[in-house]
Amino acid sequence: MKFPFEFSISLRYLKAKQKESFISLISVISVAGVALGVMALIIVMSVMNGFREDIRRRIIGSQAHVVIASYDQGGIENWEQVLARAEEHPLVTAISPYLSNQVMLKKDHHVEGVVIWGIDTQRETKVTQLRSNMKSGSLDKLNQPPLPGKNPLRGRGIILGIEVARRLGLLTGDQVTVVAPVFKVTAAGTVPKVATFQVVGIFEAGMYEYDATFAYISLATAQLLFEQPGMVNGMAIRVKALEQARQVARDLQQGGGNYWARDFMSLNRNLATALATEKIVMFVILIMIVMVAAFNIASTLIMVVMEKKKDIGILKAMGASRRFIMRLFMLEGTLIGVGGTLLGLIGGMATCLFLKLYPLHIPGGGIVYYIEKLPVSLRWEDVLLITGVTMLVCLISAVYPAWQASRLDPVEAIRYE
Numbered sequence: 292m293k294f295p296f297e298f299s300i301s302l303r304y305l306k307a308k309q310k311e312s313f314i315s316l317i318s319v320i321s322v323a324g325v326a327l328g329v330m331a332l333i334i335v336m337s338v339m340n341g342f343r344e345d346i347r348r349r350i351i352g353s354q355a356h357v358v359i360a361s362y363d364q365g366g367i368e369n370w371e372q373v374l375a376r377a378e379e380h381p382l383v384t385a386i387s388p389y390l391s392n393q394v395m396l397k398k399d400h401h402v403e404g405v406v407i408w409g410i411d412t413q414r415e416t417k418v419t420q421l422r423s424n425m426k427s428g429s430l431d432k433l434n435q436p437p438l439p440g441k442n443p444l445r446g447r448g449i450i451l452g453i454e455v456a457r458r459l460g461l462l463t464g465d466q467v468t469v470v471a472p473v474f475k476v477t478a479a480g481t482v483p484k485v486a487t488f489q490v491v492g493i494f495e496a497g498m499y500e501y502d503a504t505f506a507y508i509s510l511a512t513a514q515l516l517f518e519q520p521g522m523v524n525g526m527a528i529r530v531k532a533l534e535q536a537r538q539v540a541r542d543l544q545q546g547g548g549n550y551w552a553r554d555f556m557s558l559n560r561n562l563a564t565a566l567a568t569e570k571i572v573m574f575v576i577l578i579m580i581v582m583v584a585a586f587n588i589a590s591t592l593i594m595v596v597m598e599k600k601k602d603i604g605i606l607k608a609m610g611a612s613r614r615f616i617m618r619l620f621m622l623e624g625t626l627i628g629v630g631g632t633l634l635g636l637i638g639g640m641a642t643c644l645f646l647k648l649y650p651l652h653i654p655g656g657g658i659v660y661y662i663e664k665l666p667v668s669l670r671w672e673d674v675l676l677i678t679g680v681t682m683l684v685c686l687i688s689a690v691y692p693a694w695q696a697s698r699l700d701p702v703e704a705i706r707y708e
Contacts, residue, residue, distance in 0.1 A: 317591045318627060324584025325631025326638065329681050332577045333639025336673045339570045341666030346498075346566070347533075350559055353496040353505065355387075355418050355527030356536040359543060359552045366390070366522035367550045374526060377543055382535045387414035388523040390513040395470040396451075396506070398459040405455055407469070407506045409513020409523075418529045421494060421507070426453060428463040428492025433509040435491065444469075447512045448491035454503035456493045465490045471516050486516060525550075581681050585688035588627050592620055592692035604699060613697040620696050624689025625682075632681050636674065643669045 359377070361367045370388060377386050390409040395402055412433055416422045422430050428450065438446030449469070451461060461467055466487055473484040488508070496502055514520050530539050536554035543552040556563050650664035 317587065317594065321584055321587035321591050321627050322631040322634065324587050325581060325628055325681060325685065326634035328577065328580035328584055329632050329635025329677060330639040330642070331580060332574065332677045332681075333636065333669070333674060334642050335573050335577055336570065336677070337639075337643045337667045337669045338665060339566070339573060340668035340670055340673070343566045343570075344668050345666045346562065349497040350555060350562075351420075351533070353419060353421070353424070353498065353501045354555050354558065356530045356533060357528040357540045357543065357552060357554050358525060358558060359528065359550050360525040361550050363549075365549075366519060366524045367526075368548060370523050370526070373548060373550065377526065377528060380539060380542060382530045382532075382539050383528055384531055385414065385417035385529040387411055387418045387527045388510065389415075389525050389527060390510060390517065390519065390523050391525060392472065392513075392517055394472070394506075394516075396455065396459060397468040397470060398461060398465075401459050403455055403458055405452075405504050405506045407449075407508060407513065407516075409508050409510040409516075411510050415527070418527045424494040424496050425450075426493050426495045428490070430492060432491035433507065433512070435489075442486060444486035444488070444512065444515055446487065446489050447508065449488040450492040450494055450507040451490060452502035452505045453493055453495040454499065455506060456490070458503075461490050461493075463490055463493060469516070473516070473518055484516070484518075578680065578684075581684050584631065585684045588624050588685055589688040589692055591627070592624055592689055593695070616699075617693045617697040620693035621686070621689050624693070625686060628682055628685025628689075631685070632678055635681075636678065640669065640674070643667050 359367070359373065367373055374386060374388060377383055388411060391406055393404060394407045395404055410421075410433075412430055416430070430450065433448045433450065435446075435448050437443050449467065451459075451467075456462070459467065466489055469486050469488050471484040471486070474481050475484065494502075494505075494507075496505070508516070510523070514522060528539065528543075530536050533555075537556070540552045540554040540557070646665060646667045647669075650667075652664055
């Protein structure tokens with residue numbers, strides 16, 4: 292294969308003679324700097340992607356892709372019609388109505404505030420991963436009948452988040468008192484509604500906010516507890532693809548009524564924005580490594596120009612144009628950038644592959660943090676972006692030295708040689 296003349300000269304200039312070994316060392320440092328920057332960028336971006344996907348998976352495990360909820364606790368008017376209309380949407384695969392409210396859980400002298408969800412167990416398992424998140428007990432026991440007595444709620448089943456159960460010291464099979472915000476006027480004054488439930492299961496979603504604040508009962512039990520027979524105040528919806536969730540939420544919102552519809556990213560906007568911002572900031576910070584390496588490339592080319600002043604003068608005296616000289620040194624800077632980028636790509640992708648095969652355990656994982664192992668997700672769009680930005684920075688760094696070389700006067704360059 293025949294290479295351009297400028298290419299062969301550029302390669303020759305990169306191979307320093309013994310007396311020019313210092314320039315060669317700087318060239319090696321420049322290549323290493325670019326490689327280190329690219330490698331760091333690929334690894335960090337992949338880890339950030341891994342964290343984002345892992346957190347998103349945990350959120351979706353306890354939340355639906357799209358949520359419809361009433362503006363108040365009064366419930367959704369004509370919710371059966373709303374549910375039927377949502378089921379007709381071509382992108383909706385499953386939907387589960389619920390009735391939720393805040394309650395107090397009491398065990399001995401310990402009290403915890405939680406959000407209790409009344410769910411249809413058959414429908415809920417098609418929308419969220421609640422069944423697979425169960426650590427003990429059974430989701431199906433939510434539908435168990437009450438214990439004999441006047442209170443129709445006594446002994447009904449409840450499922451608690453693992454953090455709630457830990458704080459109250461509860462295990463599967465224990466009894467817990469539920470204090471609901473439904474008040475009645477008695478001779479002793481206004482008192483809330485109180486019922487004793489049996490813990491039939493404990494779940495772990497992997498998100499502290501959910502494990503510490505969520506509890507589940509059956510939909511029929513919730514309607515009895517909050518004295519809202521036949522009423523729901525929300526619906527959890529699963530769509531065919533996560534990317535379609537926002538569009539489905541918009542379509543369902545257009546139906547009007549006393550409810551709103553939002554996708555899971557809108558409901559967790561602060562977390563999503565924080566992750567996206569952190570990824571951008573890390574990219575900007577780490578690209579500085581590449582820029583430092585680019586300064587090394589510029590310094591190397593300036594020293595080469597000074598060292599090869601005589602050669603440049605001879606080439607121009609033989610008829611080489613300014614454009615030829617500029618292409619020669621631009622190509623030399625590009626070769627350094629390509630070499631460093633390739634080494635960085637190989638090193639970064641190899642490290643990511645190693646971390647996927649042999650995950651790095653996070654200190655305190657599972658206790659301090661819910662993520663036990665360092666998640667890694669290598670995306671080709673990030674690899675292409677890193678490669679493109681790095682090559683652009685390296686190319687820009689070669690412009691000034693190449694321009695200076697093209698402006699050399701051949702007479703001045705070889706006058707004293």
